[in-house]
Amino acid sequence: MFRCSIHIILKPLILAFTLVGSSGALGGTITSSLDRTEASLGEVLVMTVTIEGSGATELDVPQVDGLVIQQRGVSQSTSFINGHTRQELTINYLVQAQRPGKFTIPSMSLELDGKKESTLPLTITINSDSTSSNTPRSSQKGNPNSNKSLKNAAAQNATGITIERECDKTQPYVGEQVICAVRIYHRGNLAGGQKIQQNSTEYRRFATEGERQYQKVVNGQRYAVIELKEIFVPLKDGKVSLGPFELDARVVAWNRRGNPLDKFFDRLGGGMFNFDMAFTEETQVTLKSEPTLLEVKPLPSAGRPANFSGLVGQYQITAQKTTDRLAAMDTLTVTVNIEGIGLLDTAASPFTDNLPGSKIYADKPEYKEQIDPNAGIRSAKTFKYAVVPSQPGTMQLPAVELNVFNPRLGQYVTLQADLGTLIVDPAKAEQKPLVLGQQAPTGANQQAVKALDQDLLGLHRDVDLASSHTITNVEKWTIAPLSILSLLAPFSTLAFTTWRRKRQGDTDGIRRSRAFKDFRALMNSSQKALAGGHPADALNGAYTAFKIYLGHKSGRQGAALTLRDMEQVLIAQGATEEQLGRVREFVGACEKMAFGGMQPSHETVKILSDRVSHLVEELEKA
Amino acid sequence: MSNFKTSVARVTFALVVISITSPSALAQDFAKKAEVLFDQGNYSDAEKIYSDAAAQGAANGHLYYNLGITAYRQAKIGEAMAGFLAARSYLPRDPDVAANLKFMEGRIKDKLDSRVASHEAGPFAFWFRMARSFTAKELAYSTVFCLLLWALLTNLGLLWSKARWLLPTAWYALVVPCFPAALFITNASMGHQWGAVIEKNHSGAKIYSGPSKRESVLFELHEGAPVLVRGPKREGFWPIELSDGKKGWIAAENMRVWI
Numbered sequence: 001m002f003r004c005s006i007h008i009i010l011k012p013l014i015l016a017f018t019l020v021g022s023s024g025a026l027g028g029t030i031t032s033s034l035d036r037t038e039a040s041l042g043e044v045l046v047m048t049v050t051i052e053g054s055g056a057t058e059l060d061v062p063q064v065d066g067l068v069i070q071q072r073g074v075s076q077s078t079s080f081i082n083g084h085t086r087q088e089l090t091i092n093y094l095v096q097a098q099r100p101g102k103f104t105i106p107s108m109s110l111e112l113d114g115k116k117e118s119t120l121p122l123t124i125t126i127n128s129d130s131t132s133s134n135t136p137r138s139s140q141k142g143n144p145n146s147n148k149s150l151k152n153a154a155a156q157n158a159t160g161i162t163i164e165r166e167c168d169k170t171q172p173y174v175g176e177q178v179i180c181a182v183r184i185y186h187r188g189n190l191a192g193g194q195k196i197q198q199n200s201t202e203y204r205r206f207a208t209e210g211e212r213q214y215q216k217v218v219n220g221q222r223y224a225v226i227e228l229k230e231i232f233v234p235l236k237d238g239k240v241s242l243g244p245f246e247l248d249a250r251v252v253a254w255n256r257r258g259n260p261l262d263k264f265f266d267r268l269g270g271g272m273f274n275f276d277m278a279f280t281e282e283t284q285v286t287l288k289s290e291p292t293l294l295e296v297k298p299l300p301s302a303g304r305p306a307n308f309s310g311l312v313g314q315y316q317i318t319a320q321k322t323t324d325r326l327a328a329m330d331t332l333t334v335t336v337n338i339e340g341i342g343l344l345d346t347a348a349s350p351f352t353d354n355l356p357g358s359k360i361y362a363d364k365p366e367y368k369e370q371i372d373p374n375a376g377i378r379s380a381k382t383f384k385y386a387v388v389p390s391q392p393g394t395m396q397l398p399a400v401e402l403n404v405f406n407p408r409l410g411q412y413v414t415l416q417a418d419l420g421t422l423i424v425d426p427a428k429a430e431q432k433p434l435v436l437g438q439q440a441p442t443g444a445n446q447q448a449v450k451a452l453d454q455d456l457l458g459l460h461r462d463v464d465l466a467s468s469h470t471i472t473n474v475e476k477w478t479i480a481p482l483s484i485l486s487l488l489a490p491f492s493t494l495a496f497t498t499w500r501r502k503r504q505g506d507t508d509g510i511r512r513s514r515a516f517k518d519f520r521a522l523m524n525s526s527q528k529a530l531a532g533g534h535p536a537d538a539l540n541g542a543y544t545a546f547k548i549y550l551g552h553k554s555g556r557q558g559a560a561l562t563l564r565d566m567e568q569v570l571i572a573q574g575a576t577e578e579q580l581g582r583v584r585e586f587v588g589a590c591e592k593m594a595f596g597g598m599q600p601s602h603e604t605v606k607i608l609s610d611r612v613s614h615l616v617e618e619l620e621k622a
Numbered sequence: 623m624s625n626f627k628t629s630v631a632r633v634t635f636a637l638v639v640i641s642i643t644s645p646s647a648l649a650q651d652f653a654k655k656a657e658v659l660f661d662q663g664n665y666s667d668a669e670k671i672y673s674d675a676a677a678q679g680a681a682n683g684h685l686y687y688n689l690g691i692t693a694y695r696q697a698k699i700g701e702a703m704a705g706f707l708a709a710r711s712y713l714p715r716d717p718d719v720a721a722n723l724k725f726m727e728g729r730i731k732d733k734l735d736s737r738v739a740s741h742e743a744g745p746f747a748f749w750f751r752m753a754r755s756f757t758a759k760e761l762a763y764s765t766v767f768c769l770l771l772w773a774l775l776t777n778l779g780l781l782w783s784k785a786r787w788l789l790p791t792a793w794y795a796l797v798v799p800c801f802p803a804a805l806f807i808t809n810a811s812m813g814h815q816w817g818a819v820i821e822k823n824h825s826g827a828k829i830y831s832g833p834s835k836r837e838s839v840l841f842e843l844h845e846g847a848p849v850l851v852r853g854p855k856r857e858g859f860w861p862i863e864l865s866d867g868k869k870g871w872i873a874a875e876n877m878r879v880w881i
Contacts, residue, residue: 456691456725457718459660460684465653469712470681471759479766486769486799490776490792497780 028053028112032105032119034095035187036221040127041100043160044187046072046222047093047122053112054087061093062106067124069105070094072188094189097126159251161186163289167232167242171295175312176407177342177376178232178294182245184287185216185223191282193249202240204343206231208373229373233343237298244288251285303412305403309350312405313342317350319400319417321387328427332387334419336400339380345369347381350402357391392426515552516620519545523613535605536593542609543590549616563587574622579615586612656688665695676708676880683712686880687719694726699846701878702726703818707736707848708880711814714755730846735865736816738850753808761806768799815851817860817879819843819872827877829870833859840870851879 028051035046047069049059061069072092097103105122167180184190195207211228234240299312315338322333336351338344345367353360363384370378389395397419406413471479522545530538544559547566551558554569561569566587567580575583586608592598600608652671659668672689690705703726709719727735741750756764772795779789819827826842828835833856843849849862849872859871860879 454725456694456722459657459688459691460718461657463653463684465675465682465685465688466680468681469683469757469759471762475759475762479762483766483769486766486773489773490780493777493780 028110028115028117030108030110030112030117030119032108032122034122034124037123038125038127039097041097043096044189045095045124046187047095047105049091049093049108049119051089051091051110051112052087053117059091059108059110061108064103064105066098066101067103067105068096068098070096092188094187095124097124100126100128102126159186159189159249159285159287161190161249161251161285161287163245163247163287165230165242165245165289165292167292167294170293171297172234173297173312173405173407173410174234174237174299175310175342175405176233177313178234178242179374179376180230180232180242180292182228182230182289184226184247185218186226188224189252190224190226191250191252193247193287196246196248196286200243202234202236203242204233204235206233206371206377208371210373231371231376232294233377234294234296237296240294240296242292242294244291246289247287249285249287250282252282299405300411305412305414307401308403308405308412309347311342311344311347311402312407313340313344314406314408315340315342315344315402315404315415317400317402317415317417319351319419321397321419321422324420325423325425326389327425328389328392330388332389332422334385334387334397336383336385336417337380338382338402338415339378341376341378342404343369343377344379344381347402349383350400351383351385352398355387355395355398357393357395358387358389361386361388389422389424392424395422395424396420397422511552511555515549516616518552519549519616521545522548523609526609530602530605530609533602535600535602539590539593539600539605539608542605542612543587543594546586546612546616570619573619575615575619579618582611582615586615656692660688660692660695665692668692669696669701681712681881683709683716683719685709687713687716687722689880690722690726699726699729700818700820703730703846703848704816704878704880707816707818710736711816711881712757714757726846727848730848731844732847734847736848737865738812738863739865739867741812749808750812753805753812756805756809758806758809758814761802761809764802765799765806768802772796772799813850813852815879815881817849817851817862817877819845819847819849820876820878821845822876827872829862829868829872830859831870833857833861833871835873837871841868843872849877 030049030051030053032047032049035048039045051059061071070093072094074092075090077088077090095105103124103126105124107118107121109116109118111117162185163182164185165180165182167178169176169178172178184193208229208231211226213224213226216223216225230245232242317336317338319334319336321335326332334351338347338350349362349365351360351362353362363386365384366382368380372378399419400417402415404413404415405411522541526538526541526545529535529541547561548558550561550566550569553573554561554565556565556569563584566583570580570583589600589604589608593600652675656668656671659665659671669689669692672685672692675685676689686705686708688705690702690709693701693705703723706719706723706726709716710723713719723736741747741754753761772792775788775792775795778785779787779792821827821844826844827847828839829841829843830837831840843864847864849860849864852861852863852869855874856871858874860874860877861869862872862877863869
């Protein structure tokens, strides 16, 4: 059995609502209205009940078989009229039919200001057709070439939300921007949505910021409208289909599932126990508009300049330079600015890169883009160049030229900006360009290198990390003894030499001190020989004694001494000439005896021996 | 028999050569490995190689220098400063070490440098600077060389009569080895154990009046501050002196000293 029921929510809100009463001079009223009287099956209608007055406590919305009425919202306002306060309550209901047919919502009554007030009955016609005459339709108007709008067919769906797109032109040129307005019509059941992005190789799409919301009456029905703008730039000629505007929407709907409480109270007979609770839920629905077909015109070949830049739009160009006069090798900055309605991101450099007698260095261009929902895309591109002339003289800078296509005029336009002349003075002395054979410029214009950062110096690479830089144990045991030895060695050597010298000196001293004793001993032997009747032996003995004496005195071998040696020794001993004479005589006699064979007499030997003894004694005394 | 002796001599020579050259080859291996890791940006592994070598008692200035750089690359300011200070002890005249130390001194929070104030002023500042410009090893070798030369000249003059004219010069030449010897003694007395402060948990390192945390806190030092160690560690504390003359005791955990 088909069960009809009226789901009413937020009854407590009505029960809780109390109107502050007036003095009773003004009576209360209650009115109800529908936003439309005809709809298709599945569409949602809005019923508005307005209550003015005081004393209302509860509004009973009647049940209608085949209709589902759901309260949507309540608003209240207060006004003061002639010293009286009056309250107005507005309640919105969503009405949806469950089957096609004609339905009547009976009048609703309320006690206001002490009187019973009622609304008039409302009649609704629900068609089974999915298309409704009440949905907003679009129609083509006017000449598309003269900026008239084109309305697309609206998208229909069970939610009653429609989307339409209206573009400002249908036959744009390639590269010309087309501004389209997208309007979303809904009856208050659109909770939110997300645009679905689309890409295409046939056009570029630019979304604008912000949206406009307003109410619009279409074919006698009031809709809430959300309007946003899109800008398209077709990239090819011919038929270009702009993909439908897609919205991933959250739509409010109520479910028809049975509430267990509902069933319980129904068993009790319903009526006052019929606290039917209706549930709303949001559903995710993809809504689309119809695609928009454009007939994109190619750029005309007639009149197309050879150096056409490819830009389509309405642009202006300006160019300026920082100075009219400068010295050679100084830098001049040229700024070229292009701006207007249209895209300039692909605009190439309009200034020449080959200027005789100068070097040109181009900076990275700056590009700005601004999307205006009404005017379209406005962009500006700025090019900067550093020009360094090398030759003095007067130079006519080439004009900056840009060939664009103006879609509004439908023809190619040459934009020009004049840079005038430039006077180049001879370079400063230090700045003359380096020519082969000339001296290089001095550092007058050089600048110190600025440090940008500081850091540690790098690793020590390819060095021996293993060798020890400190004194090792081996070295310790080598250096110390070596040092001590080195220090002691000279002193040891000195001690040794001193000792040796001393020893050597003592021997000679001993010999010297023994010279006279040995002489006397030998002379005694000689005397004995003489006394024994051997005068030759005595003389020989005396001669030997004398020579040995002198040998001891001089530290030499006495027997090897010659007369000259003896004279030298005696002179060293301090002998006088007279003493030397006696020595010569003595030595002469001894030589004659030894080599001449002369036999000396006893008396001669005695005299000579006495003489040499006296001589030695005198030498000893000296 | 003679063949046997020759063979033994050859084997012994080979063993000596191997024993001398092998450590060097291994050492170059670890140095190359550390350089490759450093170039790859793997500073922590490179630092580990250097610090392992240092912990084994390597006394090489270049090692500590590289250790300092790898520590700096890991933002370990204290470790880096300690590395460069150790490197300076072994490479006192190396311009890279001096430059990096100066760089680090500019990076630390405390206004300190790595010189003792008393050695930088006064009539003997030049002498101290000279003593500091050489390592103990260099001064020791210089002293020994001068002594040997002096001993040679003196002995020559004493033993060889024709070289007797050398004697007066040789005796005066005794002054020559005294010069590096005096520098050596000064160098040894100056103290070369410099360390750097390591902060724990980014809080400054406290310097106490004695070797205990119960002592008064004299002042606080921050990461990388260079300090001169004035004596042996006692009860986990090092006695230190700063370049501005302040002295105190610092916990061993707050200091890194390599030599």
